[in-house]
Amino acid sequence: MMRDSSTTDRILAVDLDGSLIRGDMIYECLWSAMALDWKAPFIAARSLSRGIPALKRRLAELGPVDVTTLPYDPEVIARIEAWRAEGGRTALVTASDQMLADQVADHLGLFDEVHGTTPDRNLKGEAKAALMAERFGDHFTYIGDSTADLACWKVSGAAITVGATAKFRAQVDGINADVTHISPPEAPVWPILKAMRPHQWLKNLLVFMPIIADHSFSALTFFQGLLAFIAFGLVASAGYLLNDLLDLGPDRAHARKRFRPLASGRLPVPLGTAMVPVLLIAGHLVALTLGWAFVGVIALYFCITMSYSLFLKRKPIIDICVLAGLYTIRIIGGGVATGIDLSIWILAFSIFLFFSLAAVKRLAELVHMRDSGRVAAAGRGYSVEDLPLTMQMATASGFVSVLVLALYLNAPDIQARYSAPVLLWGVCALLLYWVSKAVLVASRGEMHDDPLVYAVTNRTSLICILIMAALGAGAMLL
Known part of the structure; x- marks a missing residue:
């Protein structure tokens, strides 16, 4: 979909894992929990019987993460700040637990609304796309980094990829006509x-x-x-x-x-x-x-x-x-x-x-x-x-x-x-x-x-x- 040049998108929706931060909150919580108690992963695994959202919440509880020191992507931060400076609204939309998403948003002070995984909803892929389509229609730009975000770009007005490979960027180009690629991946x-x-x-x-x-x-x-x-x-x-x-x-x-x-x-x-x-x-x-x-x-x-x-x-x-x-x-x-x-x-x-x-x-x-x-x-x-x-x-x-x-x-x-x-x-x-x-x-x-x-x-x-x-x-x- 092409973004209507006469109507600037008012919503910039930003993914957390791999986009806003150079990492993944579930891994951050896992290692933080293990640092406190090596038995933490086994304790958290008991929550799997109630589904992935319950596991994410349990890990967030067992492994508190200092969100002030996370490796935030400076280019993504700069784009959010520029968007807000032009009067646009911003939203943090992530598959990470809602509790962690709120902590990140409170620390940065850059988001007007925050949506994360709750105990009854895993906000990933199609579920995330459905939520944004319901709230924003197609007048939003979405910043993401993985194949799980392809569903979101199908319903977004514009796409911004972070640290994606050439093959992945080609996939995004095929489903969204207005695509911006930032932060080319550093050779690992x-x-x-x-x-x-x-x-x-x-x-x-x-x-x-x-x-x-x-x-x-x-x-x-x-x-x-x-x-x-x-x-x-x-x-x-x-x-x-x-x-x-x-x-x-x-x-x-x-x-x-x-x-x-x-x-x-x-x-x-x-x-x-x-x-x-x-x-x-x-x-x-x-x-x-x-x-x-x-x-x-x-x-x-x-x-x-x-x-x-x-x-x-x-x-x-x-x-x-x-x-x-x-x-x-x-x-x-x-x-x-x-x-x-x-x-x-x-x-x-x-x-x-x-x-x-x-x-x-x-x-x-x-x-x-x-x-x-x-x-x-x-x-x-x-x-x-x-x-x-x-x-x-x-x-x-x-x-x-x-x-x-x-x-x-x-x-x-x-x-x-x-x-x-x-x-x-x-x-x-x-x-x-x-x-x-x-x-x-x-x-x-x-x-x-x-x-x-x-x-x-x-x-x-x-x-x-x-x-x-x-x-x-x-x-x-x-």
């Missing part, structure tokens, strides 16, 4: 890769530590280590996505984390949700090539990761212990994948060093809280009063790790493996300096959210790592 490749946090895969280099410590340098052990590296990477990425989905609310309230792909809406929450099982299955299939024992290690790693994301991260001290354990499991995995027996000294060194790094991570967060005037951490069990203790834990554990390394390197059987073992004492000295420097940087509020990023991007840190690697190589080769 980069948001997906960023959400997987490939830089965090550096942690998986720990699977090669048993090979290095045992001096088992062969093509077979390297290949086994490489497969272990990939398996841990895929499963770890699934864990990072899971953690980001559960932390959507706190991340959006964070000065830096709000730019993460899921929190910002660059990666749609439904797509992020689907990626978790895909990455998890892929990681376990790679792990299977190394035997069932390694599959068990990978499964244990993910179970601990999931437990951390669901509730352990809110337990002070325990969260630091778990993070340290996840590093150590990578070393254990490297030993299992290659069949190399692990030294208790290596495991002890790992636990103390990575406990220190995990404490540095919390220290950086507490300093940021203090500097921003906040008292308690969102989604964490810490307050700014814990800052001195956290600093002490980071320092003490880091120093103990250096002591353990020194005792390990002083053992006669270890000394016998190196042609110039004296060079290894330089590694201990540099590690002592690096740990001290990391704690100092964190206490000044200059540490990145993740100490690993600091380790591989800070100039002084990189120099220390390169010198330690050179000393280790020299101890073997000279």
Whole structure:
């Protein structure tokens, strides 16, 4: 239908999910509910016997969403504001629960009327089209984004699509003569890769530590280590996505984390949700090539990761212990994948060093809280009063790790493996300096959210790592 040029449409009807916001409220509620109680999805599922509308209402009740931080589409907001500036009326018409729609409308203050799903009506597709046709006739413009909106565009005076593919836009062009396409979809490749946090895969280099410590340098052990590296990477990425989905609310309230792909809406929450099982299955299939024992290690790693994301991260001290354990499991995995027996000294060194790094991570967060005037951490069990203790834990554990390394390197059987073992004492000295420097940087509020990023991007840190690697190589080769 062509819009009558002599009569400007007085109603702009706007969809919520995927149009006004870069996301889907049912997924927002699902992950918000799971962040509060991991049993929430099972509780909500009981409502399915009363239909989809009852499920949506139950999820909205179990998973309250902070509508002030949702990833609103700025171009859609601008069009609504321009429409109102010209004297037009606006309506929010959505398949999301009425309670959520009202909260969004109250926050934005841009809509004259609001229509959402109620316990007795699922306002989607044909039902939404029928409601708008009854209320507005065909003198309305509808902003939508999905195939469920095709029925609405059939009865609307004009169509505006948001973030649609070329194929989808062609469908809309075929049913509505007055179509505007905005916000061409961003290629999801980069948001997906960023959400997987490939830089965090550096942690998986720990699977090669048993090979290095045992001096088992062969093509077979390297290949086994490489497969272990990939398996841990895929499963770890699934864990990072899971953690980001559960932390959507706190991340959006964070000065830096709000730019993460899921929190910002660059990666749609439904797509992020689907990626978790895909990455998890892929990681376990790679792990299977190394035997069932390694599959068990990978499964244990993910179970601990999931437990951390669901509730352990809110337990002070325990969260630091778990993070340290996840590093150590990578070393254990490297030993299992290659069949190399692990030294208790290596495991002890790992636990103390990575406990220190995990404490540095919390220290950086507490300093940021203090500097921003906040008292308690969102989604964490810490307050700014814990800052001195956290600093002490980071320092003490880091120093103990250096002591353990020194005792390990002083053992006669270890000394016998190196042609110039004296060079290894330089590694201990540099590690002592690096740990001290990391704690100092964190206490000044200059540490990145993740100490690993600091380790591989800070100039002084990189120099220390390169010198330690050179000393280790020299101890073997000279």
